[in-house]
Amino acid sequence: MAQTHLILGASRGIGYEFTSQLLARGHNVIATQRAATATGSKLAALQSQYPGGQLAILECDVSSEASILGFVARVREALHRETRTRAVLDVVVLNAGVLVYPNRMSELSFANFSHHLTTNTIGPLLAAQHLLKLSQPEEAAHKPVDIKTLVFISSDSGSTTNFRSFEDGFGAYAASKAALNQGLRHLAAEVHRKHPNPPVVLALHPGEVTTDMAANVEVDWEVKGVIGPEESIECMLKVIEEKGAGGADEGGRVSMAKDGLEEETGAATFWTWDGRRYPW
Template identity: 30%
Template sequence: MSTRTRICLVTGANRGIGLEFTRQLLARGDRVVATARQPGKATALNTLAGEYPGRLHVLPLDITQPRTHAELARELPLAVGDDVRIDLLINNAGVLHSGERFGALGLDTLEHSFRTNAAGPLLLTQTLAPQLANGARVVNMSSRIGAIALTRRFGTPSYAISKAALNMATALLGQALSPHDIVVVAVSPGWVRTEMGGADAEVATADAVAGLLAQIERLAMTDSGSFFDWQGAPIPW
């Protein structure tokens, strides 16, 4: 990456891991475009925008709706300037449906998880590809739960299936974007203390994000298409 101020785009940034990514990226001096489905209700993000005038831009995005991907791409030049070059895209927006059990799975839940966790990040990255800088990094927020080799029980099926699909999307995007020296990786933040992870989770949100950012800084083209955790340990597919 060059010495100019980096531009980062974080989806699902209104809470949890996405919000913490936004905080830490701003703290290190980057410019951030943070997306939320309802920016007007993203209180913490809007507070940050007041603390970092001109460096944090909060824009609407529903990751399940491709039309909003196109709208975001059109809004970016207005937010950060005509020569948009995104250095870091963090596909963080995701959903975890609880209460699923074998024998009572529903297509609607499976479809919604797939649209949110797999198809959404894939299609958004495709839409934003012309605005990615040469040498950019694309980080897809996956999970160990999506690792087929680690499956030991029946649990959170729509989440697990959609994250496994996201991992394949990561490998494919790595191939598609390699001519521009863009590295694409899937990462697992671990069991993080967020609204999704719960209060009993093992890893503090700030620690998980700091660890992931440290790993992202070390990425090389040979890492594209890989899957690792917040401490850099590889995860089997």
């Protein structure tokens, strides 16, 4: 059955690959890019391959709260045409992110640090916050929108218990991803307490992916296990299907019980692209 997915940050890299693979599987996709027009973009070219309205392209710049609010309003409008009583976003993937290398803490400028925090932490969390508000619209004329699974693209650089000290030049990036991880965990707990049908919240590490964002980064250590966007997304889609809402291991509860672990109901969980639980 066709699902509806929202990919925030889909103009290139893994966001674009998410969009491409989901469309190929017959799903409907709402994809975002920062530019005001899609003309001439990779997404526009992809949209031309699916002329039946399977792909909708919206503008969203996560560094601007006004842009986020406008985007959320357009999502509501796009889903208002659904025939069901409540509209559904089966999966929301918050993929927007930036890496300006190097970003050493001992050399970091205010602007560089702010750029990483705004794009990697604040923007995605605020976008998720406002999207979740669509489930409880203020006006009766607006159809409620239920989000089943909420996925944040994180990084192993953001783990605080598995600190990667050899990653020279990743200070601001790692701090922004660690802040994202803590923020999404709090968001998951708060939403679980407040919402009657809260989404499953996942953080995913996509692996060491060869994307445009990493193309100009040359490091002094060996990067192990490099994979392409196609492999990363194919594997992450399996993880989302298994760990997301309605999956065989929804929220990781089944595997957690097998491992003898205990975690608060509704807590977010952190996974690698190949389905391994990762330490926060």
